[in-house]
Amino acid sequence: MTEAFGAMAVLDPSPGPTDEQLATRAQAGEVGALGLLLARHQAPMRAVALSVLGHGPDADDAVQDAALTALRRIGDVRDPAAVGAWLRAVVRNACRMRLRAAGRETPGLDVLPDPDRMWTRDAEPGCPERVIERHAMRDWIWGAVEELPQQLRLVVMLRHFSGMTSYREIAAACEVPVGTVRSRLSQARTRMAQVLLASEEQAHDDAAALNGASRQEAVATLEAWETGGLPREISELWPAESEMVGRLGRPGERVHPVPVMRQYLEDGVRQHLRHVVAGREIAIWEMDVTHPGALHVCPPSLAWVMFRSDGRVRRLRVVFPAASP
Incomplete structure (x- = not known):
């Protein structure tokens, strides 16, 4: 201190x-x-x-x-x-x-x-x-x-x-x-x-500009995944080398975030953007979750913790705040 x-x-x-x-x-x-x-x-x-x-x-x-x-x-x-x-x-x-x-x-x-x-x-x-x-x-x-x-x-x-x-x-x-x-x-x-x-x-x-740009990316990403197609700028955000880590990843195996998130979407889970905090290399998108008729029941909230370089997501960890460490 x-x-x-x-x-x-x-x-x-x-x-x-x-x-x-x-x-x-x-x-x-x-x-x-x-x-x-x-x-x-x-x-x-x-x-x-x-x-x-x-x-x-x-x-x-x-x-x-x-x-x-x-x-x-x-x-x-x-x-x-x-x-x-x-x-x-x-x-x-x-x-x-x-x-x-x-x-x-x-x-x-x-x-x-x-x-x-x-x-x-x-x-x-x-x-x-x-x-x-x-x-x-x-x-x-x-x-x-x-x-x-x-x-x-x-x-x-x-x-x-x-x-x-x-x-x-x-x-x-x-x-x-x-x-x-x-x-x-x-x-x-x-x-x-x-x-x-x-x-x-x-x-x-400009901190507000970084936050605003990240919020736009979050909205565009969620909309693109719901419609089933990724516009070019969103595809560039999630390049082939992007990797899902943490609870939704698989140890020893590289898993791309897009198919994982699309699977949850197809299972009836819906994510609604609530809050964004972003810097140059780390961005956090906090989501509220609904799942009417979903195959899997998720916690009511989650967060995407993204590690970026050159403007692209290299690693994504999905965090469920209520989960124990």
């Missing part, structure tokens, strides 16, 4: 600009201001986590989650002068989510302030996709995500930008133990803080 904050604290966290000034500058996209703000409030944020979760890795993880939330959401803070209270509320919210996921939430936590209601500007519901699209620093953040090694990048995308946020679900998606997920997230947070500062002045991809 210390390393992650230390990497962002490139400015001396001694008294200087006010919280309001730093928050305003951070909202305008000044990375150093955000680093100083997080360094300044590291101790009170950690104190909140310890008061709710006690000493241990969960408290550290909650503070780290809150730091990344601040990166994504600083542009939404309604009152920059109250940014310290907002950061503490974000930590409480992260703690509450951890307790709820573990079935340990106490009634008293239900009355804690919700940072979305109390300190953020009125906006559309907090879907991660919409948050990124309206955030002033979206491309800078995604530039940092893209600089992470692929294994770390995937856990960050799942944890912070998809509907599969629990460690158990992420472990199932990555086919690794839960402890490995925790370790990779810790590494990713530290690396991301370092990359964010190193890439402050660089140009970045």
Whole structure:
């Protein structure tokens, strides 16, 4: 935890600009201001986590989650002068989510302030996709995500930008133990803080454009498979070397995704696109599933986790979020 904050604290966290000034500058996209703000409030944020979760890795993880939330959401803070209270509320919210996921939430936590209601500007519901699209620093953040090694990048995308946020679900998606997920997230947070500062002045991809293009590909792919024909651009997305891996693959045998998905379609399973999060090399398409009269009954949701190069899908892993790792 210390390393992650230390990497962002490139400015001396001694008294200087006010919280309001730093928050305003951070909202305008000044990375150093955000680093100083997080360094300044590291101790009170950690104190909140310890008061709710006690000493241990969960408290550290909650503070780290809150730091990344601040990166994504600083542009939404309604009152920059109250940014310290907002950061503490974000930590409480992260703690509450951890307790709820573990079935340990106490009634008293239900009355804690919700940072979305109390300190953020009125906006559309907090879907991660919409948050990124309206955030002033979206491309800078995604530039940092893209600089992470692929294994770390995937856990960050799942944890912070998809509907599969629990460690158990992420472990199932990555086919690794839960402890490995925790370790990779810790590494990713530290690396991301370092990359964010190193890439402050660089140009970045348009995150909204990447997401939008991937959504169009998802819609076109589903429509093409339902009609039984793949237009040229969709065929290029799924070249002959594409491989199905994970639960729907066959160990030791290369399986192309198209016939597998068509078989499920013929069996009566229908997939409906719900959410997309995409970078240059990893894309996640989350689906709702219906199966009226289907031969096979599938879980109500699934996700396609795709690994790409040169714009084409090389590996596809279909993940069922409710499945055990």
